[in-house]
Amino acid sequence: MQIIWSPTARRKIEEIVDYISADNLDAAMALVESFEERVKHLKNHPESGRIASVLNDEMVREIVAHPNYIIVYELKDSDIIILTVRHSKQHKTD
16 A cells, blocks of 8 residues: 555644744654654554544544544555644544
């Protein structure tokens, strides 16, 4: 399986890094590394995430990448498409 980061997911990570690095660059970089590790795990376990309840589509799933962040992804053909990264307190449709 190939992992593809959508433009939206990349933009969200940039926004998160910009926000956190204003106070602590090391923490921002560690967070990005934790995102990458969680996503790498999906290559071998693509269905390990829970089904994204707001969409009720078993091909769209989400994983907790950090206590404060959730990665939403879609299984499509032989690809894992990272759709977005959102704060856990953020409304699911944002």
